[in-house]
Amino acid sequence: MTEPRWLNADERRAWLALLSINTMLPAALDNQLHTAGKVSLFDYNVMAMLSEAEGRFLAMSELAARTSSSLSRLSHVVTKLEKRGWLERRPHPGDARVTTAHLADAGMATLVALAPGHVEAVRAKFLDALTERDVADLARIGEKIVARLDDDHWILRET
Amino acid sequence: MTEPRWLNADERRAWLALLSINTMLPAALDNQLHTAGKVSLFDYNVMAMLSEAEGRFLAMSELAARTSSSLSRLSHVVTKLEKRGWLERRPHPGDARVTTAHLADAGMATLVALAPGHVEAVRAKFLDALTERDVADLARIGEKIVARLDDDHWILRET
């Protein structure tokens, strides 16, 4: 039973900052999206990921990977968005186990309507506080952390 | 109605990384704490903040500030932890509006028991992926973001 290595000053600062960002940033963006269109940040992201996919659809498991969420959480949310007419579930032709989520036209329309305000909020609450250099550093460091948490996370998947 | 400024490559990388960290890191730490002692990361943090305070107590509003949470959320959690005998609410002598939360001995004991494993997890899931330089950069950048979200956040309160 050896003494644990406690955090030094910089480690503590980094950890506390990340912890605070972690609760405050999603809250701020959720807020903007919710007042603009009764949509959560997660809802938005689900639709955004679909909008960027070829054919505007993805398998549930792939969509879960791209939103860093559990299949269960995604399934509940897809059900909700489906009820609003923004998404549609379809069986996969080749493999009957697979369900694909398709972004409907109505979903694309709300996404397009919400996007400018959302990007503005991302800038206002986050990116505008940083220099170009900071953003590059953060991207590099952030990807290292992501790699540690999930070594084949999709955002690391480019050449 | 001008065209919004969409994100460039680094901005997008930084944003997506932060978004992923945001869901995966708390989940990983929650997991460790929950299997080690049926405690959430937020529960742990509440008790940790109290343990570091003079006299092991803080006003609810101050504790809310130090956990970046709403008073409402904190109130519910304090009720829960109080039922487990880890915390105690007391009226503030000078101002009857204020409630203070005190860390009980039992709470301190569980904190002490949980701390080594938690710190190890923070290192394993996060800090160990980074160089010393990265940690310093992240602390600096993180604090800039915190400042943007709340310009007198408590972690910025030292000289």
Added chain:
DNA sequence: GTGCGTCACTTGAACGCTCAACCACGGCCT
């Protein structure tokens, strides 16, 4: 000292998320 606005919190209901259980299918292996 009476009103009035603010502050510090609490509460209950609605909503969202997590967890464990479950089902159906596909890909084996024999």
Added chain:
DNA sequence: AGGCCGTGGTTGAGCGTTCAAGTGACGCAC
């Protein structure tokens, strides 16, 4: 062909969080 395990997904119950409303207490104006 039959049995088996792993994969992909759904569901419902329980718990946690948010939101809006409500309760006192303080402080200031008059």
